[in-house]
Amino acid sequence: MLGQILVYSMPGCPHCTAAKMSLNKLNLPFIEIQLDLYDKSVREELKSKTNRSTVPQIFFNEKHIGGRDDFHKLDKKELEELIKYVQENEPPEGSPSIPGSTLLIGIGEDDGQSLRCEYDTDADIAKALKDSNLPKKRWNWLQRHHGAFTGKQLKEWLDGTGEDGEAAATRLLAGNFIAPIEKKVDAFHPDGTLYQLVEQKSIASLNSGVTAECKVLHPSELGEQMRIQIKKLYGKYLNDDGTSVDYEGMRDSEEFGEYVKLTAQLQRVDLSQLSIDGRLAFFINIYNALIIHGQVVRGIPQTFLTRLRFFWTTSYIIGGHVFTLDDIENGVLRGNRKGPAHLCRQFSRSDPRLKFALPTAEPKIHFALVCGAKSCPPIKCFSEKGVQEELKMATEGFIEDDSNVLVNLEKKKVKLSMIFKWYQVDFGGKDRAMLIWIFENMNTGTKSDNLKSLIEGDNFSVSYFEYDWTSNSKNES
Structure with missing residues (x-):
């Protein structure tokens, strides 16, 4: 093949997996560019060539095909012509460049870099x-x-x-x-x-009972070390589409042992040193890791009440304070708002943890936090420098999936993930405001055009998909 087929992707993207499987079935070699492994310039080039932020995006030389659905819509003749084109022609000027020197830290880092520790006497x-x-x-x-x-x-x-x-x-x-x-x-x-x-401070916290021996790192540095270790775990114990986890395999692994060692260092970190974006990335990654740590150690909650208890009590000691899963989500990342099953705000006015809450709720975190169930968003990692763009991509990818947001123009109906119902206050509070928020944060195309038409006509009904609380454990798939 003289030309090239490029697939831009992200870990934990079911549509990316489906697109790659389709290419494999056709015996078409392709180059995968995982956007989280590269700096912002690669994402900017993709956006400039496609006007899209979602993945996958597929190119046959310079010809932009689009996402998974666009590729599947190609008829037999169109596909044959594209295959012949890349077989017989080298990539012309204007084709997407294959990134090289911009590669960032990835899953395959040496274990020696997972924990940099200067002993504190x-x-x-x-x-x-x-x-x-x-x-x-x-x-x-x-x-x-x-x-x-x-x-x-x-x-x-x-x-x-x-x-x-x-x-x-x-x-x-x-x-x-x-x-x-x-x-x-x-x-x-x-x-x-x-x-x-x-x-x-809390003997029930999953990082309690172990002395944090290292000199205190800046939280963004510790967060980056933890991000590297989390990605190692995800790379080895996540399935290809990022939707299920091999908890049993993870439990006794060397990678999990290294991660547990790192969690002890959270006890003494100075959270006041984090910027707002730093807090976003740090606490999203910690939340997702704590979910997995909790299910490995405490088991998978099976009922409504045990799920509530799991989120209320599963915790880490961070910077001398105890943070449960609910504290992180509702207290920090949602700007100290009431949770769906709560009667009052997460932190009281006198709570010292209140100073770490974001100034306002960030709605996009709902497409980044993983609750351990099949209806949750796929698992990803976030970086301080790229968190805003990464959250944007996670949001667009979530909305693009018809199993999360389905727009029926003919019937004037919109069907949404239960996430939008539970946290409607974060998305504007009323149905119309919520749909406007979705429209403003979705990719352009037929789906957004249809949603815009329903909003402008102010004639629509909103319903919700049933939430699948089945565990995302590989052993229950």
Whole structure:
């Protein structure tokens, strides 16, 4: 073949998988360009040539075919002519370029790069404190706290080890090895003030009970390391279309063990250093990883009540605070809004985690968060620099799928994923406002033209697809 067939794709894209399978059945060799592995210039070139942000996008030399549906709509004669064209002709000027030097970090990184750790010598003090008889279960305002002690007790214990007790305690507090139990305390006081080991802030958290030994990284750097490790897990234990996970295979894997080690470092990270885009990417990736971590360790919830409990209680200790799945989604990423099954906002006004909430709800996160069920969006990873474009692509891909958004112009009906019903307030609150939001965030084409016609005519009905809560475990597929 003198020419080339290019397929632009993203991991976890069912339409990309279907397009590649169609080409394979025709015995047509193709070059796949996974957009998440390259810098923004590759996405910009694709957008300039297609006026689309969704994937897949298929090219036969310079000829843009379109997405999966466009390829499947080709009649036999058109397809034969295209195949003959690429077999007999080299790519002419104006054909998409094959990226080379812009390649970013991918799934195949060496294991040695998964965790860069400079040992923090204060971890020795923290581990000795943990092994002493000082941290105990202690009560404060009718609440029981694990690994707790008073400032006076800590100073005396540290003095007894040969340290300057007050100076060492101040370092442990600044390094997030220990934290005050009272929300308003922000310094070390060698009196009756209660403190506790951060790693025991919540013994139910999936990264508790292990001392974070590395010097604290900037959260974006730690997030990038975790993103690399998550991609290794996704690459090995996700199926080709990104919709199911081999939880059993993952449980005892070396890659999962490396990921669990990384989660301990979340305990001490300084979240205040993150930009808004940094928070978006960081917490989306952490949410999706926590879902998988929770289902590997705690099992897959099977009923409505066990699902509620799973989202309410599955958590990590992050920056000295406990964040459950619901805290991340409704508290941080939705700008502290009520969840569908909640009576009030996720964080109270006095909650110290409130300062990490996004200024406003970001509706596109609903097409990036994975709940562990078959009706969830495919699993992806997000980067701080590219998160806005990546969220845009995830949104357009979700809306383009007729199993999520179906527009019937003749019957004047629109059928939507239940995600739009549960979180309608994020999309404008009313049916018409929600459809306008969808139209403004979808790819141009017949589907958007039809939706625009229904909106302008103000004559439509909205219904919803039944949500498939079946687990996305490969063993239940």
